[in-house]
Amino acid sequence: MDAAVRWATPMLWGRLAVRAFTRSWGRDVMLYTGGVSFFALLAVFPAIAILIGFYKVVLSIGQVSEQAAALADVMPHAARAIFQQEIERLASASARTVSAQSFFALVIGGYAAHRGFKALLAGLNLIHDETEPHGFFKFNLLAFFVALFAFALFTVVSGAVVTSRLLEHTGPGAAPTGGGWLSLDGLWPAVGLAIGLTMLYRYAMSHRTPVAWAPSIAGGLVATVMSTISSWLCAIYVEQIAPLGATYGSVGAVVVLLIWLSWNVNAIFYGGAFTTEMEIAARSMGAPDLEPEGETSETVVSLSERRASRPR
Numbered sequence: 001m002d003a004a005v006r007w008a009t010p011m012l013w014g015r016l017a018v019r020a021f022t023r024s025w026g027r028d029v030m031l032y033t034g035g036v037s038f039f040a041l042l043a044v045f046p047a048i049a050i051l052i053g054f055y056k057v058v059l060s061i062g063q064v065s066e067q068a069a070a071l072a073d074v075m076p077h078a079a080r081a082i083f084q085q086e087i088e089r090l091a092s093a094s095a096r097t098v099s100a101q102s103f104f105a106l107v108i109g110g111y112a113a114h115r116g117f118k119a120l121l122a123g124l125n126l127i128h129d130e131t132e133p134h135g136f137f138k139f140n141l142l143a144f145f146v147a148l149f150a151f152a153l154f155t156v157v158s159g160a161v162v163t164s165r166l167l168e169h170t171g172p173g174a175a176p177t178g179g180g181w182l183s184l185d186g187l188w189p190a191v192g193l194a195i196g197l198t199m200l201y202r203y204a205m206s207h208r209t210p211v212a213w214a215p216s217i218a219g220g221l222v223a224t225v226m227s228t229i230s231s232w233l234c235a236i237y238v239e240q241i242a243p244l245g246a247t248y249g250s251v252g253a254v255v256v257l258l259i260w261l262s263w264n265v266n267a268i269f270y271g272g273a274f275t276t277e278m279e280i281a282a283r284s285m286g287a288p289d290l291e292p293e294g295e296t297s298e299t300v301v302s303l304s305e306r307r308a309s310r311p312r
Contacts, residue, residue, distance in 0.1 A: 006285060016277045020222075023127055024266070024273035032123030033269065037262040039116030041254070046109025048086055051155065053105075082253040113151070118143040120265070124205045124272045132207060146204055150196060157192035164188065194224040197268060201275045215278040223271025230263040 006012060121143055125133065134142065198220030202211045238256045 012281065016274060016281060019277045020270055020273040023276065024270045029123055029127060029269055032119050032126070033262055033265045035119035036116050036123065036265045037258055039112045039119060040261045040265070041258050043109045043112035043116060044257075045086060046105035046112070047151070047154075048083075049105035050109060051158070054155075082257070110147075113147045114140075114143055117147045117150070120268070121146065121204055123269055124200070125207070127269060127272045128205045128276050130205075130207050134207060142204060146200065149199070153192055153196050157188050160188045160192075190224055190228060193227060194220045196220075197223050197271055200268075201272055205272055205275070211275060211279065212282070215275040215282065218278055219271040219275030222274045223267050226267035226270055227264045230267050231260065234260045234263050 118139070121139070122133075133139065198216045201219045202213065202216035205211055234256075238259065
């Protein structure tokens with residue numbers, strides 16, 4: 001059977017989806033999910049201070065408010081209050097105060113983001129069956145550049161959201177970008193996430209050679225769709241099924257934010273697993289651009305096997 005015909009078979013994509021679920025949920029990946037979620041929670045508020053400090057320098061107060069609203073819209077509604085309070089406090093503070101806070105936020109947020117991306121890369125390496133980990137210096141440098149790229153991409157996307165909203169308010173007649181599922185301010189975050197995850201899977205998941213474009217793009221799209229669905233389901237869960245305010249009191253918003261982060265991290269790991277399974281399927285079809293340099297196992301490597309493979 002021709003390879004193109006096999007890729008067009010719905011049964012093949014169904015098997016890939018099931019195998020990716022087993023790969024990303026079956027073994028030790030949950031340990032990395034917890035680590036990434038914790039450090040992401042630790043880094044999110046320093047990142048807000050850095051962004052608001054930057055925008056207060058180059059934008060007006062009204063544009064800072066627009067930026068704050070754009071940032072808050074990506075959060076679950078139950079956790080949006082604590083997020084908006086912090087943004088409003090920083091937006092109303094003086095530029096000197098925000099600049100001083102941004103300096104300390106840069107130190108704390110940089111540490112947390114670096115540790116979080118190290119956990120993210122380690123989890124993706126485990127999912128991708130990488131038995132030979134990077135050296136200490138190379139791994140830390142890779143995590144640093146991935147974190148820097150992610151922050152830059154987030155800044156560009158949030159700026160694009162603000163620009164689209166400004167065009168909506170200043171454009172003649174009816175707003176072409178406002179409302180609905182296809183509004184630009186709702187589309188930019190999804191596009192940015194898909195691009196970022198595609199680059200992550202291609203260049204940071206494999207130790208030897210970059211992952212092929214087709215699996216990387218497919219994994220990025222799958223992870224983006226799952227992240228969108230996870231955010232929607234998380235909102236339903238914490239607002240209608242299991243309201244957390246009565247149980248956790250004043251820290252309920254933080255718990256909601258942590259749940260939302262963990263569900264999105266699971267979506268990212270699932271996208272990496274889907275990319276890996278697509279690579280394996282392509283090898284079985286004899287795709288020349290996906291041929292491994294050596295023998296590649298199709299089983300998930302556990303933490304104990306990885307430790308045993310390291311030189312002593």
